[in-house]
Amino acid sequence: MNLALASLITLSVPLVLAALGGLTSERAGVMNIGLEGKLLAAACATAVVAVQSGNAVLGLLAGVAAAVVLSLTHAVLTQSFRLDHIISGMALNALALGGTNVVAKAVIDQERSLEGAYLPVGFYWAAAAVAVVAVAVYLARVRGGQWLLAVGNDPDKSRQMGLDPVRVRYGALVATGVLCGLGGALIASNAGSFTDGMTAGRGFIALAALILGGWRPLPTLLACLVFGGVEAAQLQLQGTPVFGAQLPSEFWGALPYLATLVAMVGLLGKTKAPAGLGRA
């Protein structure tokens, strides 16, 4: 396969999985800035279990479980305890950052020599492709998807129509956990091991892609491919002189984040967020 294309896919798929996770959450009306933390926790859990058990499937399951637990915590805090969605998301990000650091130090560093077992990345690529279609079809054609959209747009009116917004949102956040878990497991599988903060803000870039895609599955997929493409391009361009000047590698490394920023600023106020985002 073409190397550039492979690099593009490798870098985009974690974004796609995380952004879809964000989509199920935010379309149900739950703001989710905690995608980054879920990715990180899943990557760590996958790597640790992969090393400990040597079983690739167990590793994946552990990653998914870690992200689902974080996601359900977000559900409990924002829905049952009515905590502000941003604050809860930030707290869980911080928890994931610190928690993975501790776990990784305790487990992985001492057994650095051991190579873990990981599922082939092709599995994740297929999973991401299925997930995009599944989420799109679910929202458009399945009863639960209709409930999710209704609850995300107006929880009060939905309650009047006999729906239980809290229950619908719990379900949506489980889906968020599963999708982010897959994304995190993929990041660990790509690298073959866990390193501190290895998700490097991909959760936030995924969130930006979600907004850029107007909270719709297919445009969000495209936005993820664009961001993944910029990341792939910067890897290729590392060390290329610009107008004869040699730019430091940090400049190239900052490119994806810069692109995200430019996309968000250019888009400010143009896409429409779900009307019930953050409402009880």
Place this chain on the structure above:
Amino acid sequence: MTGVTVRFGPVAALSEASFAAERGAIHALVGENGAGKTTLMRVLFGAQRPDSGRVEVDGRPVAFRSSREAIKAGIGMVSQHYSVIPELTCLQNLTLGAEQGWWLDTRSAAARATELAARMGYEFDWHAPSSGLSPAGSQKLEILKLLWRDSKVMVLDEPTAMLSPADSDALYASLASLAGEGATVVVVTHRLPEVLAHCRTVTVLRAGRTVEARPVGETTTDELAGLIVGHEPPRPVTDRATAGAPMFVVEGLRVRGYRGDEAVKGASLTLHQGEVVGLAGVDGNGQRELFQALVGTRPAQGRIELQGETWVGLRPGARLAAGLRLIPEDRHREGIVEDWTLVENAALGLHRRPPLAKGRLTDGPAKLEHAARVADRFATRHGGLGSAIRSLSGGNQQRFVAGRALAMEPKVVLAFQPTRGLDIDGTAKVYAAVREACRAGACALVVSFDLDELLEQCDRVVAVCGGLVREPRPGLERDRREIGRLMVGVEA
């Protein structure tokens, strides 16, 4: 429903209220703002747990813990602000919560929807987004939602508040045919003529108690009005002011609408000192945009002048300082800050003016005194000036907003549907106060979709149609037919 009591903190919204309705007829539930009508119906619909009391449906006692249970038992409710979710399509709204199966077969759902609509004589583009629906369209969709759920008891809260007279009549015709098929229809309303014309029985609530329940044939509007307020209702003011000099002049005003199209196409209008002018028109003919342009929240081209001083380019704050006072359309979004206290809301927009302002700060005691005055103006019922305005019922919030608009020497009062959700007493008082302000040297423009109200209360009524203000011919300033023609764009 018997002996129903609901308390919110120390306030009893309902005390021992009762209500009964038999099958196959339309029943009216009337009462002042805050009398507990909506609360009583929310108890029936499972959206409000009563502190005590019994509810029976078809002779069987029920105690719904959620709307879902009530819907299952065949009870449907259309709330005043509708429960149509604009981001969903008409079909999605119709089926929401009562889908035919886990997989949404839109084709068969649309077929059944069309069938239901045909039964009522309605037509819908089921796959269109429901955000494009007019108030009348939303109301029709709500009725179809009840039919989709096989509701046997249908409760409609203020169903005609946002409808034109023709649409209201059509609605009652639909309701009558449903009642004829055996449904029990309950209408919560302020409009007594509707009660007399269309309902079989009427129940009057006052301050959380049921004061009367009898067949409509045995009562009159005057008697009902008396029962509702508990004393003789105030007569609508009939002495018309003599207009003074031109005071507020709008000429050739052009305003772009929400979608970028030209919503107001060169409207001209003159308010004379001491005059209350009504602006009649069917919803969506540019009233909103015109109103916002006058307030200063929407850019406009043309001339706006108050006593010779131009307002073009003036920010809303400066217009308020110049004497503009507002009763905005959507009190929740534009009129009040729900989480703020009554004191804070009373000062809102007026906080930069003495005596409320003290240098760059605001004066606490003055604000408190001001809030008390605002609340007293229309007898707003509240649980303390320091409590959040959210705790007031909708009608009481509206009274408060109106009270604020008429405080502190207004020069131009702009009101958009000022009596939306108000009862007879409140309506009369709001207009009386506007009139009083005008007599003291102000002028007023009232936008309403209720032509009869404008004809009854205003000195002069002009019509808006397709973004143009059209004046009736001399001598016909308050002629119902003349203005009705102008509203729909028929040339005189």
